[in-house]
Amino acid sequence: MANERLAIEGGQKAVRQLGPYPAKLGREELWALIDLWDFSPQTKEKLKGIIFSDPQVRGPHLFRYYGPKPSQVEAAEKAMAETMGVKHCLAVNSCTSALVASFRALGIGAGDEVIVPAYTFFATAAAVAACNAVPAIVDVDDSLTMDPRAAEKAITKRTKALAPVHMRGAPAQMDALMDLADRKGLPVVEDVAQACGGSFGGQRLGSVGTLGCFSFDFYKIAVSGEGGFVTTNDEWLYTRAQSWHDTAACWRPDRYARERRDGELFCGENYRMSELQGAVALAQIKKLDAMLAGYRRAKASIKENIETLPGLQFRRVPDDRGDTGICLIFFLPDAGLTRKALAALQAEGVPAGGIYDSKVRDWHIFTYWEHVLDKKCVAPDGLPWSALPEKELPPYARDMCPRVLDLLARSIHVEINCHYSAEDCAAIARGINKVLRAYLGQ
């Protein structure tokens, strides 16, 4: 048989058309998402009818890069950068990832130390260890955030960063911490997981230090199920965090360019945020300030109606104007009284909880971080602890931060909802007054 004329030489193409084929994601996947929302059965039926009668439903490109439409993740990054007042923002899949990417961007690794507070979700310390560095754990003060004096005492020649945590919605003592960091030439990585939108001295948290790390997991202020962001004004650190988050220096101005500067190319991991999370995060960022206004209004209304009683001490908030208002914490004179008052508050229907009970395990309190205290490792190489001689490791002991245990055992945490009505606030304040009057002896 004679050879056919090749298409390249003007012959007929062998393959004239492929597709169109159904999109990867279609009606079933859209329905799976809608079904997560609690619509009434009637509305669900209507929506189902509309979705399944349309043959044209083509699902979205859920990868943040290469999509045919503008990326939701990128839009969320822009909105977050604008809201937080920073030049650069990187979306990631969690705050833990944000912390690791930030520490890696700073070049932190084996043999280094990072100072973390004794009261934070364990992720702050775990992220340090995941970089093969070791966390130096320091006590908190009456703000329940890193005590700047304790941080100063813990600094060694191996210290590479301070990682203050804005716990339970309130800013850490950022003026003293930034002063310390400046004096010692150390970068500050703010853990903003629990205080998204808060501020210190008029600057949004996450824009005060060198880098800020946010969580959008479902239990935080703004949420996308899972998710996180890194904020910074430093372009080089952003470039390095961005590379770490996407396996290997992918998205510098030119993806396949050779290294422009020492330290630009290295092997990273994959912390990318998906378009699903990006879309939800963007909607939440747009609502953030309205939610914060609700939290602050409700907290102020409860707090100003609580009677002044001897023995009642409110948690110190280093900058009241920058408090997110997600909770109201006060200390009572001793742990036994706190437990009794707590039970009475709960019986009144006040949304109150304790923070620390020595019999209840909790990953937010350093005494339970046996992964660190007992120097646990994931592999026989013994890292991160084996990178330093035993005597040079931070001195870990269960009694090394007594203040945090004393304060937390005497803490009562009242949950604030940004939707509380004036009546809700009045009832909560009434319940608190009723119980505290009884227990504080008036």
Ligand SMILES: Cc1ncc(COP(=O)(O)O)c(C=O)c1O
């Ligand atoms: C203070 C703090 N840091 C870090 C994290 C980790 O956040 P993610 O769950 O997004 O990794 C949390 C989450 O609970 C947190 O509370």
